[in-house]
Amino acid sequence: MVTKDIICITCPQGCIIKVSGDLAKGEIASCEGFKCPRGKKYAENEFVHPVRILTSSVKVEGASVPLVAVRTSAPIPKEMLLPAMEEVKKITVTAPLTPGDVIVENFMGTGTDLVASGCIE
Numbered sequence: 001m002v003t004k005d006i007i008c009i010t011c012p013q014g015c016i017i018k019v020s021g022d023l024a025k026g027e028i029a030s031c032e033g034f035k036c037p038r039g040k041k042y043a044e045n046e047f048v049h050p051v052r053i054l055t056s057s058v059k060v061e062g063a064s065v066p067l068v069a070v071r072t073s074a075p076i077p078k079e080m081l082l083p084a085m086e087e088v089k090k091i092t093v094t095a096p097l098t099p100g101d102v103i104v105e106n107f108m109g110t111g112t113d114l115v116a117s118g119c120i121e
Helices: 037-048 078-089
Strands: 002-007 016-022 027-032 055-061 067-072 092-094 102-104 114-116
Touching (some): 002 037
Parallel strands (some): 055 092
Antiparallel strands (some): 055 067, 067 114, 102 114
């Protein structure tokens, strides 16, 4: 049995939630310290399978600036962040770009897109 203290980020209260369970089986035995249902759900998900939105920048050709900000359109598994950054390093785009333009569809097979979050003319 593993116990983790997780700081909830779903609202400004920042509850410290204690979650216990079996990580190998993905089972939660107890969850304490949350003040709302969203906090409980966040802590349980964070305990079993943490995800993050990847934010970075990629090289740009044909623009006055060398980089454009990008992000995933939805969270990806936390364990994929470092391999994803290696893939991002290989990407070069051409101007113009506006926020929301898809850079890579189904980025690394995650079902989420890598999109521009900056504007390049």
